[in-house]
Each structure stands twice: as C-alpha cells, then as structure tokens.
Amino acid sequence: MEKHREGGAAMKFVIITGLSGAGKSQAMKSMEDLGFYCVDNLPPSLIPKFAELCFHAKGDIEKIALVIDIRGGKFFDDLFESLDTIEKMGYAYEILFLEASDEVLIKRFKETRRNHPLSPKGRIIEGIEAERQKLSQLKSRAKHIIDTSNLTSSQLKEEIRKIYVEGLKSENLTISILSFGFKKGIPLDADLVFDVRFLPNPHYIDTLRDFTGDDPEVRKYVMKWPESIVFVEKLKDLLFFLIPYYIKEGKSQLVIAIGCTGGKHRSVTVANILYESLLEKGYRVTINHRDSVKVVRE
Incomplete structure (x- = not known):
C-alpha cells in the first residue's frame, strides 16, 4: 500500500x-x-x-x-x-x-x-x-x-x-539498434543479426560515397529500390511479432544488429528506419552506428 x-x-x-x-x-x-x-x-x-x-x-x-x-x-x-x-x-x-x-x-x-x-x-x-x-x-x-x-x-x-518524469510504462526491455560493417566483425553482444549487403550500395555512387545513412541523399537512394522497401517492411513485421515474446520471456536487453560491408550507408539507413518505427510503437529503444564515419573534404 x-x-x-x-x-x-x-x-x-x-x-x-x-x-x-x-x-x-x-x-x-x-x-x-x-x-x-x-x-x-x-x-x-x-x-x-x-x-x-x-x-x-x-x-x-x-x-x-x-x-x-x-x-x-x-x-x-x-x-x-x-x-x-x-x-x-x-x-x-x-x-x-x-x-x-x-x-x-x-x-x-x-x-x-x-x-x-x-x-x-x-x-x-x-x-x-x-x-x-x-x-x-x-x-x-x-x-x-x-x-x-x-x-x-x-x-x-x-x-x-x-x-x-514521463512515467514510462513500457516493459523492462531496452532495445538497442546497432549498425555495423562486416569488415570489422559482427558485434559480440548481438541477439539478432540482419545482413543488408544485398541492397544496392551507395558506395559506388561518386556523389554519395563520402556521406552516410544519416544523410537524406543516401537514405533516399537506399530506399528507392523495391527490394529495399519490401525487406524493411518484412523486417519490421518480424520484429513487431518477436518483441512481445522477448518481453514475456523476461529479457531486459535486445540488441538488433544491422550489417553491410562498411557499416556506413545501407546498415545505417535501415537501422535508422527501424529505430524510428520502434520508437513510434512506444518501445524503449536506443541506436548506435558503430562504424559510420562521415568523410569531410577540405
């Protein structure tokens, strides 16, 4: 009482x-x-x-x-x-x-x-x-x-x-979205790993190479392909299905790793979209781009 x-x-x-x-x-x-x-x-x-x-x-x-x-x-x-x-x-x-x-x-x-x-x-x-x-x-x-x-x-x-302050009432599960590059290895603490190297790579576009998935130009390029749109929707559906079961199991931390070759373009784009979708659903979620470094030209 x-x-x-x-x-x-x-x-x-x-x-x-x-x-x-x-x-x-x-x-x-x-x-x-x-x-x-x-x-x-x-x-x-x-x-x-x-x-x-x-x-x-x-x-x-x-x-x-x-x-x-x-x-x-x-x-x-x-x-x-x-x-x-x-x-x-x-x-x-x-x-x-x-x-x-x-x-x-x-x-x-x-x-x-x-x-x-x-x-x-x-x-x-x-x-x-x-x-x-x-x-x-x-x-x-x-x-x-x-x-x-x-x-x-x-x-x-x-x-x-x-x-x-806000009186968060969601279950005791923190979801961490992590983008990475396979060149530097798969994150050791990842619970779920998704490979997006099959998507068209902005690295081979001269005007996009120095940018990252945080830039709207790269995101627009990655998500303009039909396979990108279908994959992201299916991935969101899978996660929305799985997460309640992880909560029921009593899991307190779920690390979802999204990987591409260098961890700079495709993985960052998809990770950002997942983060936004899970946030809208009211889940406690964080995001980290392990290998994303934007090149600055003088």
Missing part, C-alpha cells in the same frame, strides 16, 4: 541497485538532476529509520533515491529484512536495477583499473558471476530494469528521465 502524507501526495522512494560497473553512480547523478534527494551506500539496516524520517518531513522532501549495493559487505544481507520492514510500516518504494553484459562490465573495470568488490584479488569475471547470483532475488523484485551495455551516459540519463 502506498502511504501518503496527510493532505499531500505520495512520496517517490526509489532504491537504485544492480551490478558493479553498470552505472549506478551515473544513475544517481541523473536522479539528482531530476530533483531527487540522493544518498549513496546507506547501510540497509538504516533504511526503515531513514524512510520514517523522510515520510514525516511534512512536504520538505518529495523524492528520495538510495543507492544500495554489495559495497555494503555484510551489511548488504540486511536489505531484504529492511525492505520487508518498510512495507509493514506502509511505506511504498520501488527498485531500479541496473545491469550490463559480462563483456561490457569487464571492459569497464579494466578501463578504470578497478578490482571487482567480490573478487578483489581474483578474476573480474568471477566477481561478476558471484554478484549476479547474489543479486538475482533483488532483480526479481525490481520495478524497472535498465541494461546499460549499449547506453552512453546521456542515453542512460534520458532513460531515467522517461521513467521518472
């Missing part, structure tokens, strides 16, 4: 948690920008008392976000008991859970030269696997799950804004 202040609206009480390296600190900064009063690494045993203080603040504090994770060590084990306690007290809360793929987490730890909290002297992957297991029950209680594997800091901030 959501508890309201006397004569006032319900307080928004959010617990930010998830995997180490998944972006909890960035999420907290985004919440602060949205007017949340944020506390990092509060011992879970103190949550009930903290919640009581906030809910009796007589309107001074309307939005709270707590970052709770395995940095708390043995104190983290008190979390579920504390959550049960505040529920019995009648205080409503919701969990925002952040995660990312093993490959991305390993890369982030190596870039920052940090050790994993659960494996300070061992392999990073061992710490990640242990943390996934430790947080599995907490993840199952999350209202919102964001996979940050393919999100930039600004994209994560936008996702959080959509949830806590």
Whole structure:
C-alpha cells in the first residue's frame, strides 16, 4: 500500500541497485538532476529509520533515491529484512536495477583499473558471476530494469528521465539498434543479426560515397529500390511479432544488429528506419552506428 502524507501526495522512494560497473553512480547523478534527494551506500539496516524520517518531513522532501549495493559487505544481507520492514510500516518504494553484459562490465573495470568488490584479488569475471547470483532475488523484485551495455551516459540519463518524469510504462526491455560493417566483425553482444549487403550500395555512387545513412541523399537512394522497401517492411513485421515474446520471456536487453560491408550507408539507413518505427510503437529503444564515419573534404 502506498502511504501518503496527510493532505499531500505520495512520496517517490526509489532504491537504485544492480551490478558493479553498470552505472549506478551515473544513475544517481541523473536522479539528482531530476530533483531527487540522493544518498549513496546507506547501510540497509538504516533504511526503515531513514524512510520514517523522510515520510514525516511534512512536504520538505518529495523524492528520495538510495543507492544500495554489495559495497555494503555484510551489511548488504540486511536489505531484504529492511525492505520487508518498510512495507509493514506502509511505506511504498520501488527498485531500479541496473545491469550490463559480462563483456561490457569487464571492459569497464579494466578501463578504470578497478578490482571487482567480490573478487578483489581474483578474476573480474568471477566477481561478476558471484554478484549476479547474489543479486538475482533483488532483480526479481525490481520495478524497472535498465541494461546499460549499449547506453552512453546521456542515453542512460534520458532513460531515467522517461521513467521518472514521463512515467514510462513500457516493459523492462531496452532495445538497442546497432549498425555495423562486416569488415570489422559482427558485434559480440548481438541477439539478432540482419545482413543488408544485398541492397544496392551507395558506395559506388561518386556523389554519395563520402556521406552516410544519416544523410537524406543516401537514405533516399537506399530506399528507392523495391527490394529495399519490401525487406524493411518484412523486417519490421518480424520484429513487431518477436518483441512481445522477448518481453514475456523476461529479457531486459535486445540488441538488433544491422550489417553491410562498411557499416556506413545501407546498415545505417535501415537501422535508422527501424529505430524510428520502434520508437513510434512506444518501445524503449536506443541506436548506435558503430562504424559510420562521415568523410569531410577540405
């Protein structure tokens, strides 16, 4: 039951948690920008008392976000008991859970030269696997799950804004559209890969070679062919059919990779069209062009 202040609206009480390296600190900064009063690494045993203080603040504090994770060590084990306690007290809360793929987490730890909290002297992957297991029950209680594997800091901030400002009600699935060039290899984290090298190639048109699929001239050329139009429509129909089943399965991240030879023209065009269509359907979707570089002539 959501508890309201006397004569006032319900307080928004959010617990930010998830995997180490998944972006909890960035999420907290985004919440602060949205007017949340944020506390990092509060011992879970103190949550009930903290919640009581906030809910009796007589309107001074309307939005709270707590970052709770395995940095708390043995104190983290008190979390579920504390959550049960505040529920019995009648205080409503919701969990925002952040995660990312093993490959991305390993890369982030190596870039920052940090050790994993659960494996300070061992392999990073061992710490990640242990943390996934430790947080599995907490993840199952999350209202919102964001996979940050393919999100930039600004994209994560936008996702959080959509949830806590616009009241996003879509399922916990983030769809990442990724264009790429087969010359540089297929993305390792791709769930679905579609090859568009059969479409007419703007690379062989002198006036289009230096442009990308983000330019209207290239998009117009790629989509003027009957096979392009039919393919894109069939691809959209396939994705509209598949996505609800991925949501039903409980998948939190779906990476759709569109590839052409260089990753600059055809794949970018098709990726952009898919992104626009999925956005119109109300899905949580991001886009990234891995190999698209526009040539600038002096």
